[in-house]
Amino acid sequence: MKDSQKINIIGGGVAGLAAGIYGRLNGFDVTIFEMGQRTGGVCNSWEIAGYNVNGSIQWLVGSAPGIDFYKMWKELGVLDDMDFHYHDSFIEYKNIQGVDVHFYTDPNRLQQHLLSISPVDARLIGDLIHNIKLLSEANLTIGRAFDLLHAGNWTKVFTENIFGADVLEKYNHMSVRNFAKKFKSKIIKKAFENFWSPDMSMSFMLLQLSYAANRIAGYPIGGSGRFMEQLTKRYTDLGGKLVLGQKVTKILIEKNQAVGIQTEDSICHYSDYVISACDGTTVLLNLLEKNRADERTMDAYRTLETFPSLVYFSAGINRTFEEVDSSIIGLNIPLDRKLRVGNFKHQRVSFQIYNFDPTTSPLRKTLVTAILDSDYEYWKKLHDQGEKPYSKEKSRIGKELLKNLEREFPGISGQVDFIDIATPITYEKWTGNHNGSYKGWLPTPESTKTKISRHFPSLKRFYMAGHWVATGGGLPPAAYSGREAIQEICISEKILFEADTILK
Ligand SMILES: Cc1cc2nc3c(=O)[nH]c(=O)nc-3n(C[C@H](O)[C@H](O)[C@H](O)COP(=O)(O)OP(=O)(O)OC[C@H]3O[C@@H](n4cnc5c(N)ncnc54)[C@H](O)[C@@H]3O)c2cc1C
Numbered sequence: 001m002k003d004s005q006k007i008n009i010i011g012g013g014v015a016g017l018a019a020g021i022y023g024r025l026n027g028f029d030v031t032i033f034e035m036g037q038r039t040g041g042v043c044n045s046w047e048i049a050g051y052n053v054n055g056s057i058q059w060l061v062g063s064a065p066g067i068d069f070y071k072m073w074k075e076l077g078v079l080d081d082m083d084f085h086y087h088d089s090f091i092e093y094k095n096i097q098g099v100d101v102h103f104y105t106d107p108n109r110l111q112q113h114l115l116s117i118s119p120v121d122a123r124l125i126g127d128l129i130h131n132i133k134l135l136s137e138a139n140l141t142i143g144r145a146f147d148l149l150h151a152g153n154w155t156k157v158f159t160e161n162i163f164g165a166d167v168l169e170k171y172n173h174m175s176v177r178n179f180a181k182k183f184k185s186k187i188i189k190k191a192f193e194n195f196w197s198p199d200m201s202m203s204f205m206l207l208q209l210s211y212a213a214n215r216i217a218g219y220p221i222g223g224s225g226r227f228m229e230q231l232t233k234r235y236t237d238l239g240g241k242l243v244l245g246q247k248v249t250k251i252l253i254e255k256n257q258a259v260g261i262q263t264e265d266s267i268c269h270y271s272d273y274v275i276s277a278c279d280g281t282t283v284l285l286n287l288l289e290k291n292r293a294d295e296r297t298m299d300a301y302r303t304l305e306t307f308p309s310l311v312y313f314s315a316g317i318n319r320t321f322e323e324v325d326s327s328i329i330g331l332n333i334p335l336d337r338k339l340r341v342g343n344f345k346h347q348r349v350s351f352q353i354y355n356f357d358p359t360t361s362p363l364r365k366t367l368v369t370a371i372l373d374s375d376y377e378y379w380k381k382l383h384d385q386g387e388k389p390y391s392k393e394k395s396r397i398g399k400e401l402l403k404n405l406e407r408e409f410p411g412i413s414g415q416v417d418f419i420d421i422a423t424p425i426t427y428e429k430w431t432g433n434h435n436g437s438y439k440g441w442l443p444t445p446e447s448t449k450t451k452i453s454r455h456f457p458s459l460k461r462f463y464m465a466g467h468w469v470a471t472g473g474g475l476p477p478a479a480y481s482g483r484e485a486i487q488e489i490c491i492s493e494k495i496l497f498e499a500d501t502i503l504k
Contacts, residue, residue: 005493008033008261008271010248010287013041013431014475015466016277017231019482021076024238025499026490031271032240033263035247039232041278041431042438042467043475045225049418050362051316054223054369056438058352059328060084061211061476063218069476070216072483075499077234078227084218085356089327090209093191094408096334101191103327105212107132118185128206131167135210171203173445178202194332194348197373197442199305204443204472212328219328222359251276251287251462258462261287273461275485280452280468281434288459297453304447307439307473308373309424311341313401315368316361316417319409326356330370335404341397342378342424349401365417370401376424376435383425394421439473440466447471454481455488463488 007023009016012034023030038044043056062069063084073079090103099117104110111129115122171179179202180192192198195205211217220227236242243263250262251274260270276283281301284293293301324331330352338345352369354360360367383390398419406413424436441447448471454464463485470477490497 005029005273006031006271007273007275007489008269010251010261010274010276010283011041011278011466012036012039012232012242012244013277013466013478014043014228014231015478015482016041016275017228017235017482018072018076018479019275019277019465019485020235020240021231021238022483022486022497022499023489024235024240025075026486026495026497028273028486028489030240031243031269032235033243033246033248033261033269035245035432036430037245038228039242039244040224040228042427042433043224043228044430045223045228048314048420049316051314051365051367051417052223052225052360053314053367053420054225054354054357054360055312055422056224057220057227057475059087059211059217059219060227061217061474063220064214064216066214066216067211069480072476072480076231076479077237078220078230080230082226082230083221085221085326086215086218087212087327087356089325090212091195091329091332091350092325092327093194093332094334095187099187101187103191103195103209105209105215105328107136107209107213114188118183118188120184121188124182131171131206132209132213134167135206136213138210167206168203171206172201172448174202175445176200176202176205179205196329197308199442199444201443201445201448203448217328219357221357223357226359248278248287251283253289253292253459256458257460273463273489275463275465275482277465277482279432279434280440280464280466282432283464292456292459294453294456296451297456300447300450300452304450305442305444306435306437307442308344309342309376309379309436310422310427310438311372311374311397311424312422312426313370313372313398313419314422315398315402315419317366317368317412318364318415318417319366319412320364321353321355321366321409324353324355326353331408333404333408335400336407339372339397339400341372342374344372344374346372349404351405368405372397374424376428376437379423379425379436383423390423390425394423397421434468440468441471441473443472454485461492 006029009032012032020030020032046053062073093101107129114125177198180189183189247264248261249264252260258274262268330350332350334348349370354367427436454469465481465485467473467478470481487497
């Protein structure tokens with residue numbers, strides 16, 4: 001078989017590159033077609049005024065041993081020569097009056113701190129810490145596509161992780177907002193609601209806290225750009241082919257079998273298998289013929305909630321910020337007044353102050369970023385009205401954020417090298433993601449119950465990968481789905497999947 005079976009992959013983000021690397025490790029002839037001028041997709045960095053703006057990774061789950069994803073990143077070659085920074089706090093929640101809440105990554109320290117704020121919540125705090133610890137001891141990822149697991153694998157997964165699995169099952173159906181309501185302390189309640197997205201499932205939040213507790217999720221020095229460089233290098237070093245600046249417009253099908261892709265220049269590129277590793281809605285509605293996906297999957301795409309579209313604020317500041325403790329999400333501060341961003345109103349914002357990564361800025365200067373949830377429709381309308389209103393709105397948001405930073409860091413307004421605002425339109429243009437969403441499906445109690453198909457009985461030799469087929473999104477599930485697509489192809493070729501280190 002070696003090199004005689006050809007795989008075309010649509011999209012050169014983390015999922016496409018991971019599929020490409022495992023494809024090459026298993027001897028396939030692989031070509032990735034990427035519509036952008038560089039690889040990375042959502043996970044990217046860009047240069048402004050001598051700063052290296054990190055556009056994605058805040059942490060990489062699996063940066064250290066203790067979780068299967070670590071072995072996957074080793075296989076993918078991204079950990080070689082990479083330094084990681086481990087934060088002591090998940091988020092620093094600042095109150096103007098009253099007590100600040102520090103979401104320490106060390107569970108014991110977190111427990112003491114929360115108890116010092118609200119002794120009456122001792123029982124709930126105790127439960128929270130107990131569950132974080134239980135999950136920290138479990139390893140809930142598995143080394144094979146779910147469809148490919150046999151009874152022996154399942155037994156191993158459950159017997160090793162029975163307590164962790166119980167915790168996840170219990171909290172899968174509860175949102176963070178509903179969990180927050182249980183606290184008697186208003187300060188803690190509010191802090192939980194602002195931790196991340198309040199509609200997210202509580203089990204997802206517990207998992208994140210357990211990764212932080214285990215120090216298995218670090219920030220790669222050099223950010224998203226450096227991470228993607230490593231991944232791309234591994235792929236091309238293995239002999240993978242990369243076609244940049246070529247948008248795929250169609251998946252070619254003959255006799256219910258994918259036989260290749262067509263690019264926007266109308267050229268057909270034939271292959272034995274096709275893997276789509278780009279926006280799921282585009283694939284199902286535009287690249288495939290109608291009625292290829294099953295009704296349940298189509299329904300999921302119509303009804304499930306996506307991660308919100310983002311406004312991404314970045315600023316280059318001529319200042320060092322030595323006084324700020326680093327944290328995974330950043331310094332969460334209240335705003336003077338509600339800030340309207342599209343149809344969303346923000347009362348608080350988390351600023352990431354990159355005083356822990358010198359590669360993101362010139363000497364003695366600092367990159368500062370903030371992620372603000374917004375909505376695609378608002379920005380689309382504004383953008384359609386022309387460049388002037390669109391730019392004016394971006395500029396208003398930038399100024400408001402700076403004004404609030406001034407309160408925390410007096411003098412900062414005079415130290416600005418640049419301010420840049422990316423909107424859902426920017427994300428859509430760069431990556432093709434539906435409504436500019438940056439992570440696919442939000443892990444809500446509803447979506448965690450829904451199975452989204454990655455291949456369809458009526459279409460052979462076609463597989464889907466990426467954050468649209470892995471609820472909760474993020475780099476590890478996206479990369480893992482690329483790995484799984486190659487595992488499926490190996491099964492259909494009746495060859496042993498290589499680099500299969502995880503369940504051994
Ligand atoms: C601000 C921010 C912070 C984040 N923080 C984290 C974090 O801390 N940890 C974490 O794990 N994840 C994080 N993420 C999420 C993570 O970056 C994404 O989930 C992941 O990169 C998705 O990868 P993907 O390959 O599935 O999709 P994408 O990155 O969207 O890749 C799809 C690729 O397909 C290409 N493409 C689309 N359509 C076509 C076409 N028709 N033809 C050819 N090419 C096409 C696109 O250009 C793109 O390169 C963050 C994201 C953002 C924006």
